[in-house]
Amino acid sequence: MSARDTNRRKRNPARGPVGSKSDPERKASRQRRNDDSSAAKKPDATMQPHLPRPPGNLPAETLPLILEVKGDTDYALLDSGDGQKLERYGPYRIVRPEGQALWRPALRQAEWDAANAIFTGDTDEEGMGRWRFPKMPLGETWPMKHDGIDFLGRFTSFRHVGVFPEQATHWRHMAGLIENAGRPIKVLNLFGYTGLxxxxxxxAGAEVTHVDASRKAVGWARENQLLAGLDDKPIRWIVEDAMKFVEREGRRGNSYDIVLLDPPAFGRGPKGEVWQLFESLPAMVAGCRAILSDKPLAMVLTAYSIRASFYAIHALMRERMAGMGGRVESGELIIREHGEDAGGRAISTSLFSRWVPA
Ligand SMILES: C[S@@+](CC[C@H](N)C(=O)[O-])C[C@H]1O[C@@H](n2cnc3c(N)ncnc32)[C@H](O)[C@@H]1O
Structure with a gap:
């Protein structure tokens, strides 16, 4: 069966409702399904903490802002179509389902048939079993690079490979802010996953605090730090529920110049703490604002696999940052097909909203 055929019928968005879940998220999701009452329950507004709107004017706004990633030697979206996408991650060509690829592939079938790995996802098995390797069996991990940083790609049981390339524009923006600050900068990376x-x-020179609920993800991130030769850099790796961590930092009076948050739609902290984006995000954004330093540089929120437009997270960010001045910029992160023969189409992977001081 060809690479295209294998996935033809599995149309899920890149970081969409199914595909977006990393292993811990997936476990949490399964747990939620079993826990029928919580699955059926509507969010109860009376249970949410009262969050009065901060006084002051709303920040200026820029929208829509479409931030685009184009391919390079580390990563490229080679083609897409028929509900699938063909990507190059380091040395490997990978085929995965892509719900937004409504069109026909632009490249010849032979290009797709040259794939090294195809996410099948058509069984209930866990781990590597969900990947098919048409040429030869591949190991679970492989060497990757992002902009000169070495890290490990990994075939995970939920189609992800340890990096979300669309985030690169946020990372470049953040690195520029750190390098141009001319002072020590503290960064908080919430829901940090594999640590890129x-x-x-x-x-770029920041002191970093990385928080994720998954011990496995944090272990992988630490491995990446060694591989990247950045083990002398000040990174605190913390396995913790993101909300609890933010609340604790607020009580301790700790602050950060840049806060990144890339939460899943649903997740659980290490002690079973429930993260529900629609219920938890307002308090999370308020908590992150409370721990911004006196001279903050950015708060960057990405969201995916939610039934909302970027207008929703834009409105939330603006409201929560009232009185802070600056500007809220919101839109989508997209990846453009790369290469002369490709169709030049773009796939949107996520929504974002970021506050910047000027
Ligand atoms: C999509 S990943 C974030 C990707 C990351 N920003 C990147 O670009 O590499 C979402 C992460 O949130 C973590 N997570 C889920 N629920 C959490 C919670 N309650 N507290 C902290 N982390 C959580 C998961 O373990 C997963 O690693």
Missing amino acids: ASLVAAR
Whole structure:
């Protein structure tokens, strides 16, 4: 069966409702399904903490802002179509489902047939079983690079490979802020996953705090730090529920110049703490504002696999940052097909909203 055929019928968005979940998220999701009452329950507004709107004017706004990633030698979206996408991650060509690829592939079938790995996802098995390797069996991990930073790609049981390339524009923006600040900068990376953003920030000269609920993800991130030769850089790796961490930092009076948050739609902290984006995000953004330093540089929120437009997170960010001055810029992160023969189409992977001081 060809690479295209294998996935033809599995149309899920890149970081969409199913595909977006990393292993811990997936476990949490399964747990939620079993826990029928919580799955069926509507969010109860009376249970939410009262969050009065901060006084002061709303920040200026820029929208829509479309931030685009084009391919390079580390990563490229080679083609897409028929509900799938063909990407190059380091040395490997990978085929995965892509719900937004409504069109026909632009490249010849032979290009797709040259794939090294295809996410099948058509069974209930976990781990590597969900990947098919048409040429030869591949190991679970492989060497990757992002902008000169070495890290490990990994075939995970939920189609992800350890990096979300669309985040690169946020990372470049953040690195520029750190390098041009002319003073020590503290970065908080919430829901940090395999640590690429933390490594980019540390390399740019920041002191970084990385928080994720998954011990496995944090272990992988630490491995990436060694591989990248950035082990001398100040990164605190913390396995913790993101909300609890932010609340604790607020009580301790600790602050950060840049806060990144890339939360899943649903997740759980290490002690079973429930993260529900629609219920938890207002308090999270308020908590992150409370721990911004006196001279903050940015708060960057990305969201995916939610039934909302970027207008929704834009409105939330603006409201929560009232009185702070600056500007809220919101839109989508997209990846453009790369290469002369490709169709030049773009796939949107996520929504974002970021506050910047000027
Ligand atoms: C999509 S990943 C973030 C990707 C990351 N920003 C990047 O670009 O590499 C979402 C992460 O949130 C973590 N997570 C889920 N629920 C959490 C919670 N309650 N507290 C902290 N982390 C959580 C998951 O373990 C997962 O690593």
